[in-house]
Amino acid sequence: MALLNRGCRERLFLPPVKNNHMIKVIESSGIAKSFGSTMALDDISFFVNESEIFGFIGPDGAGKTTLFRIITTLLLPDKGNMKVLGMDATSDYKQLRKNIGYMPGRFSLYQDLSVEENLNFYATVFGTTVEENYELIANIYSHIEPFKKRLAGKLSGGMKQKLALSCALIHKPRLLVLDEPTTGVDAVSRSEFWDMLSKLRQYNISIIVSTPYMDEAIRCDRVALIQNGKILSIDTPQKIRAGFSRKLFTVKSVEKYKLIKTLRKNPEVLTSYPFGDSIHVTLFNDSSDNSLFEYLVREGINDAVIQETEAGIEDRFLELMEKGVTA
Amino acid sequence: MNEKVIYVKNLVKKFGNFTANDNLSFEVFEGEIFGFLGANGAGKTTALRILSGLSKPTSGEVNVAGYDAYKQAEMIKRNIGYMCQKFSLYEDLTVKENIILYGGIYGMSKSLIRERLTNLLEKLHFQKDENRMISDLPLGLRQKLAFSVAVLHEPKIVFLDEPTGGVDPITRRQFWETIYETASRGITVFVTTHYMDEAEYCDRISIMNEGKIVALDTPEKLKKQYDAASVEEVFIKIARP
Numbered sequence: 001m002a003l004l005n006r007g008c009r010e011r012l013f014l015p016p017v018k019n020n021h022m023i024k025v026i027e028s029s030g031i032a033k034s035f036g037s038t039m040a041l042d043d044i045s046f047f048v049n050e051s052e053i054f055g056f057i058g059p060d061g062a063g064k065t066t067l068f069r070i071i072t073t074l075l076l077p078d079k080g081n082m083k084v085l086g087m088d089a090t091s092d093y094k095q096l097r098k099n100i101g102y103m104p105g106r107f108s109l110y111q112d113l114s115v116e117e118n119l120n121f122y123a124t125v126f127g128t129t130v131e132e133n134y135e136l137i138a139n140i141y142s143h144i145e146p147f148k149k150r151l152a153g154k155l156s157g158g159m160k161q162k163l164a165l166s167c168a169l170i171h172k173p174r175l176l177v178l179d180e181p182t183t184g185v186d187a188v189s190r191s192e193f194w195d196m197l198s199k200l201r202q203y204n205i206s207i208i209v210s211t212p213y214m215d216e217a218i219r220c221d222r223v224a225l226i227q228n229g230k231i232l233s234i235d236t237p238q239k240i241r242a243g244f245s246r247k248l249f250t251v252k253s254v255e256k257y258k259l260i261k262t263l264r265k266n267p268e269v270l271t272s273y274p275f276g277d278s279i280h281v282t283l284f285n286d287s288s289d290n291s292l293f294e295y296l297v298r299e300g301i302n303d304a305v306i307q308e309t310e311a312g313i314e315d316r317f318l319e320l321m322e323k324g325v326t327a
Numbered sequence: 328m329n330e331k332v333i334y335v336k337n338l339v340k341k342f343g344n345f346t347a348n349d350n351l352s353f354e355v356f357e358g359e360i361f362g363f364l365g366a367n368g369a370g371k372t373t374a375l376r377i378l379s380g381l382s383k384p385t386s387g388e389v390n391v392a393g394y395d396a397y398k399q400a401e402m403i404k405r406n407i408g409y410m411c412q413k414f415s416l417y418e419d420l421t422v423k424e425n426i427i428l429y430g431g432i433y434g435m436s437k438s439l440i441r442e443r444l445t446n447l448l449e450k451l452h453f454q455k456d457e458n459r460m461i462s463d464l465p466l467g468l469r470q471k472l473a474f475s476v477a478v479l480h481e482p483k484i485v486f487l488d489e490p491t492g493g494v495d496p497i498t499r500r501q502f503w504e505t506i507y508e509t510a511s512r513g514i515t516v517f518v519t520t521h522y523m524d525e526a527e528y529c530d531r532i533s534i535m536n537e538g539k540i541v542a543l544d545t546p547e548k549l550k551k552q553y554d555a556a557s558v559e560e561v562f563i564k565i566a567r568p
Contacts, residue, residue: 186367187366322497
């Protein structure tokens with residue numbers, strides 16, 4: 001362990017550590033950024049450990065892209081400190097850029113260059129060759145190599161995503177920054193993409209990734225839930241789910257709309273949200289599910305099925321949003 | 328819930344040698360929320376264009392809102408609504424201007440437009456915002472308005488293309504409640520998406536792969552049939568050989 005640690009420290013050009021604490025590849029403290037009167041980021045503090053897959057989960061407009069632009073030195077914060085790979089994101093930007101692989105949310109490769117030309121171009125810009133780091137991208141690039149003569153603009157969404165990832169990796173960055181890599185990509189490609197990210201772990205590449213898909217949280221080691229420029233919670237996905245403070249019930253009926261309206265009328269019901277084919281309900285009194293059932297029957301919903309269930313990331317996100325609203 | 332508002336039998340659509348829709352058959356009923364799923368390139372968009380009267384089938388029967396897709400495409404267009412996540416409202420027009428514009432496009436009378444405009448603003452608590460530019464509205468409000476505009480003319484069917492991708496969880500749920508409310512009034516809601524979470528909210532879903540419908544049932548039955556915990560798992564099992 002000590003030996004491994006020393007190896008990592010040397011690669012990071014940092015003094016050797018004396019304790020066993022994990023190396024932090026990002027240390028953000030009090031980052032704020034406004035655009036006009038819009039507060040895009042408000043007091044953002046977090047750290048990311050080496051080799052971690054760290055997810056920022058939040059809706060459009062939460063501030064994910066602004067934060068990633070600050071991390072990648074493309075935007076200056078108004079306030080706060082951003083340390084990336086031990087360097088200051090403001091003053092050491094030249095050195096830092098050599099060590100970061102960034103995949104922006106919008107496809108930004110050259111559409112009128114072929115797959116192969118794009119990859120060669122990015123390797124050359126970073127002073128390396130495709131051959132030198134091919135091992136790193138082999139698993140990803142092999143999916144699109146049969147189409148290497150095709151123009152990047154003519155690729156499908158899933159293939160563009162794989163090419164963009166290959167280009168972001170070709171200079172063997174120590175930190176990979178992926179802004180909504182799976183948005184607009186179908187479920188199969190999304191799942192493959194996450195498998196690829198997990199495999200990058202063996203190369204000691206740290207990854208931060210943003211996504212609006214709550215269900216992708218479980219593919220991350222730790223996640224930050226982000227909304228309106230603020231971090232609501234940071235933890236492992238398991239602990240975030242466990243943070244849900246009440247008993248959660250699913251309620252089902254064929255007449256979904258009537259069911260929602262009926263639930264909202266009951267003063268015992270604290271929250272009720274549609275979740276796929278059921279309604280997720282919390283109660284003021286956790287053990288009053290029997291009386292809720294009787295109430296629904298009285299109101300003419302005879303087919304109601306109430307079951308206790310485990311809260312997911314999205315349930316917790318909703319709970320935190322409500323607290324934010326009432327606080 | 329028995330009237331068929333979409334009837335498709337042996338629909339084939341070819342582009343040259345390429346068969347984009349390969350013998351599709353399905354029905355969608357009044358007041359139903361129907362999810363139309365498939366990977367990128369599976370043929371969803373082609374089928375959607377035919378169902379909305381923008382493109383003609385190569386062969387097969389297609390009837391939408393009681394009109395034939397070969398001969399009555401214009402009538403189909405008047406009896407459906409359409410909303411997509413990326414673009415639905417003109418950002419450089421105000422709330423009110425958008426409503427009037429769409430009312431006009433749907434061929435509604437001036438008095439009817441005025442009446443619906445008032446009702447809609449009231450229902451959405453938008454009275455104060457009627458002169459605001461769409462570009463100034465938060466995403467959640469824009470989406471609600473876009474949906475209301477898509478059903479302004481009380482169509483028989485409204486087509487939604489990835490309606491809730493990217494919005495926050497609360498807004499998303501409010502949006503689904505609006506969809507439920509609309510469906511309970513008898514308007515059929517036809518959702519195309521590759522966001523599998525959205526599929527879970529539908530009454531029935533179909534999954535397309537390489538131009539064919541390979542599964543069609545309620546989410547619950549499909550999950551049972553494929554021994555899967557979610558529609559996403561069903562989709563991956565079907566689409567990944």
